Amino acid sequence: MAELKSVGIYRTARQPAPLSVLGYGTHTITTWLADRRLDSHAAVLVQEGAGMLLSARAGRLELTAPALFWLFPGEQHAYGPAPGTAWQERWVLFGGSLCSYFVDGGLIDPARPLVALSELTPVASLFGAIHSAIVDETPLGPAAGGVALHRLAVEVARQQRPAAVPADGPDADVLAATLRARAFEPIDFAAFADEFGMSPATLRRRFVSRFGVAPKAMQLDIRLDRAKALLAASDDSIEQIAERVGFTDSYYFSRVFRLREGRSPSEFRLRNRRR
Incomplete structure (x- = not known):
């Protein structure tokens, strides 16, 4: 270079x-x-x-x-x-x-x-x-x-800290705990931020500053981690697992899963099935 x-x-x-x-x-x-x-x-x-x-x-x-x-x-x-x-x-x-x-x-x-x-x-x-x-x-x-x-x-x-982060409002750990509790539900992050008295940009900065990922990415991580556990331990179909972790479209779920894990849900299940 x-x-x-x-x-x-x-x-x-x-x-x-x-x-x-x-x-x-x-x-x-x-x-x-x-x-x-x-x-x-x-x-x-x-x-x-x-x-x-x-x-x-x-x-x-x-x-x-x-x-x-x-x-x-x-x-x-x-x-x-x-x-x-x-x-x-x-x-x-x-x-x-x-x-x-x-x-x-x-x-x-x-x-x-x-x-x-x-x-x-x-x-x-x-x-x-x-x-x-x-x-x-x-x-x-x-x-x-x-x-x-x-x-x-x-x-x-x-x-990568923002130039200024408001001192008021809940800390990032409280925000993350709330997100984890709702991770498998549809989340409007603008409404989520408003619920805690902050802008979507401030919400995103707090998550990135504390956890290294934006709130939407954290929600996706939680959903896919749960999906992997279900694929390994249950007999539920791919469609059922997609729905259980918050995806309304099983095709989109499979595409996102492959993008993140490097293999399809079915391939992951074959390699990681708990007998």
Whole structure:
């Protein structure tokens, strides 16, 4: 992703996976990298230095290490250190069906691609885990890379604090407990937020800040976790299980399940059935 003092490793996914590491590298950047587009998602960790990111949707953003920014497929961008300086970065390219879940669930936001990190160590450690995974030629390598990428997205989301969060109103744990109690029912999240005296945007920020996911994504996690338990332990049909966990359309349930788990509900049941 840059020209100077760079080391990069690239991989082609051996088979379709929900989340795949496609490349990893470390660079010393000394110049402005302009008019760039990627075919995949990317995370860039700036460990030392300062400069600027120019994003099509977020505009011009000044950054100071430690910081991380996300790049999105096909989106024009530019970045680099302040004139006459350099920055140290590590980057990872990734792809897969879970990328859309990251965006839809609020883990990464194209409108807020830059995250000022309050703690560098856990993020740097996850980049190290990704590097170890991409050089692992065994079948465990791709799986370990996907796990580390997911943990990276969650950790960065936890550190992405909003500029201001109202001190009044219930804390996130109370909101989450209420959501869990209603997870299998239809939820109008605008009405849910109003019930607690806040805007939908504030509700979303509190969930992302505390749990690393938006409320809608948490509801989906709860539903699919319950569906997996039922698939493994019951004789209910796919249609019955879909309805029990809150899906009115079993076809849509199966599509979402495959997107998240990498296999259909029927395939999951065959592999995980409790005898």
